Amino acid sequence: MNDRIELRSDNAAGVAPEILTAIAGANSGGALAYGGDDWTARLQQTVADVFEDPDVRVFPVVSGTAANALALAALCPPWGAVLGHETAHIIRNECGATSMFAGGAMLLGLEGPGSLVSPDALEATFASTGWGDPHNSQPAVLSLTCPTDMGALYRPEQIAALAHQAKERGLRVHLDGARIANAIAALGCSPADLTWRAGVDVLSLGATKNGALSTDAIVCFDRDPADQLVYRLKRAGHVASKMRFQSVQLDAYLTGDLWLRLATTCR
Amino acid sequence: MNDRIELRSDNAAGVAPEILTAIAGANSGGALAYGGDDWTARLQQTVADVFEDPDVRVFPVVSGTAANALALAALCPPWGAVLGHETAHIIRNECGATSMFAGGAMLLGLEGPGSLVSPDALEATFASTGWGDPHNSQPAVLSLTCPTDMGALYRPEQIAALAHQAKERGLRVHLDGARIANAIAALGCSPADLTWRAGVDVLSLGATKNGALSTDAIVCFDRDPADQLVYRLKRAGHVASKMRFQSVQLDAYLTGDLWLRLATTCR
């Protein structure tokens, strides 16, 4: 898609020096636990700046599976269905995490060329749904992945079109951005363009696969899932007592375009 | 498949006179609640006789969805997957009931001609499973439906072959028999031949669609799910205090081949 961009990254890769330095810098006593510290407050501001959304809220988590499953649980009622491409990580590779956290919600795999959800497949799912019929899990969230596990990209206008199609039916939109830095770098768009301006309500923001040590994050552009996540994360055991060590990783990652530089460097 | 047999039955149909009479006959005070009564003990014996299995255990429930979902929850761990035909009622028409009761288990729809699971589709699923890899929900139960919602039938030897294929991989086998009387009548086989002799561990036994008033049942040929169901049914609210009124329906239904006669009568 772009011969200068490496879209596949590596869980096994090392940690960026900037991020290691940031971790060392947070090692002072007296900080407040569970995210009540200054580093976490600064991360919140950095995310607001990078995504051009003053009301955004960010929650560090320890894995992409946690980000996806908890974000989706905050968007989908137990009787709902999450729609994604049939090859999506949430369907194929997370051992039913989303279904568990969402109280037995269904995961529906949609077809589409090149690992991308096609508007026709989405429409076909809507057409075959018994809306309001309790025999049918009710489509509640469209989850897109960019780049996909196969390295394909949605352009912002493609996300916007799919999101529009979904929202006309009352769904909300989740973006699995496990490697979103690669997508932003490859597309040359702004983070806002690929997310909330295109209709994304909640983003799973990957960092560990791209130079962080132990953190990914959930980024909420919508208030309701954020309010739920305060509780959902805690009871899932995903609120680290020394959250500051995750926050500084994310803050360093997003500062000065480090995430985009890491995404364009062959490692 | 058989021009004398009506495989589609009707939830809206009336109740057989034998069953109404049986209900009236159970209306004496002093009976023990929650299935501790003589009528329920008699049902247990009748099921043992009809299915030729002295150790069988039967649990009346109020719907086929309850029978399927609770039976499957007793067979599938939360990280497991239930495999069924992509058109199966448990996948298409029960609003995620199985996934809920099984703690977020996955439901995997398999292809196959004529609404029947094909051995090839089953093998393909096994081949693509990462056995022992926690990224993958682990196939734990094969759920077959006979007759299917489309009216197709598995012959006993077909069930046996699929069950054998599944058990070699450690799965257990569930039969959704919402209309099993129609299948037994059409195939001319014995209830045992179509179920435990073919490898079925747990059966959802339909009755309401075929002349009963308010009861279906779970029939366990295997001890472990039965032991679990004592608790699973209670906490699902599926243990009726006056269970005897369900038990007598099922007892009358299975006595003197009433169920098979009802299944061959156009109503």
Place this chain on the structure above:
Amino acid sequence: MNDRIELRSDNAAGVAPEILTAIAGANSGGALAYGGDDWTARLQQTVADVFEDPDVRVFPVVSGTAANALALAALCPPWGAVLGHETAHIIRNECGATSMFAGGAMLLGLEGPGSLVSPDALEATFASTGWGDPHNSQPAVLSLTCPTDMGALYRPEQIAALAHQAKERGLRVHLDGARIANAIAALGCSPADLTWRAGVDVLSLGATKNGALSTDAIVCFDRDPADQLVYRLKRAGHVASKMRFQSVQLDAYLTGDLWLRLATTCR
């Protein structure tokens, strides 16, 4: 409390003749399944009349446990707590049903003399709650039982006071009315006075312990839980295909004060 009133009733008791007659009367073919029938529509109107609430919605279920647990799941988020007397059936006798259906919600037992929740115990619970602190399950529902399993009664003004106290904190109010006919008969109040006029949002309406054959019900005075229950009941397997046979029992039960007469007859 009232020497003419028998507050303890019996799951093992017989079925009232009026109810048996009503069942027989619903045995005509051609009725629509899953509650889309005329008998269920009539029940809806009867409940509206008896409870003086034109917007009320009623859902027949097969047990009191189902009524309680599903009603509470529709009122309590997974991170919430349901508060009830420490001797309440939902805490002591339902094997965690409410916690299961509510996604792991907590059940908090409150003290109080005579099996009644005391305002002081409720206030003490509120005072010790970390409101907004995700370490703490957030109190979300107050569940009262009238009469209690020990036969004690809340008067309407007592329910109103507790409900007021709860609602000031944002909780909603559930009434476990497994034997509510006994309470209404003993107190000489109207059904509305003991329920929605006192602040009750959802009622578990018992009938089986008091002359019905196989049905209790959830009665929603609030719209949101009713909208959820359409789906929650289905995926719990609690939507009987021949629901009309439950609806006619409830309709006969509530018509002409049969329920109150049964509640005052020593059986």
Place this chain on the structure above:
Amino acid sequence: MNDRIELRSDNAAGVAPEILTAIAGANSGGALAYGGDDWTARLQQTVADVFEDPDVRVFPVVSGTAANALALAALCPPWGAVLGHETAHIIRNECGATSMFAGGAMLLGLEGPGSLVSPDALEATFASTGWGDPHNSQPAVLSLTCPTDMGALYRPEQIAALAHQAKERGLRVHLDGARIANAIAALGCSPADLTWRAGVDVLSLGATKNGALSTDAIVCFDRDPADQLVYRLKRAGHVASKMRFQSVQLDAYLTGDLWLRLATTCR
């Protein structure tokens, strides 16, 4: 209890230099993801040595809540009850995490002086349980905390006596060791004496409150919960892709008695 020992530790405290050094040392590329690396293998051996149990299995997690709730879910069926002191962290401070992961299991708070479960309270709970009666959640796990959140300690023989009492009833035993290094240091016992030799099946091993950066762990002395945790951790989002950075923290923590030295140093 011991005037030289500080039993209360601090989530906000800094990270031990040995642990920071260990993290930096694991920052080489080419390591296998999800714990398939050499550092995690070495941790496994270190835990076996420190706990004198060659078959032990250790799983790094990001919080004590994750350790407790997932360990308990692997020990308690959905219809079971976890018994702990009424002030236990799992009951008071984890927002229902255990109940969620265990499919709606009940948490029963027991009384006892000084925040310690008393044998009498345990016996009273057993005496009031309807064993085998599905109205009652069945006691399945005894969870002890040492030291407790109030700083009290069980001696090894006290744990052994309670564990014996529990195991006679078929329960398994969990130890919440969020600050277990403080207990071991204060008691002067061996890690094995306070855990599996006293009958503990699974241990939540705290490290973050005592000098680690971002990791606690589940230590299984019993095989069955360990086999489950492979899947349960994954679908809970608690398997970090770069697990080696947690493993080296724990390995450094347990090596050369660092954990015990940290526990006896006023920080």
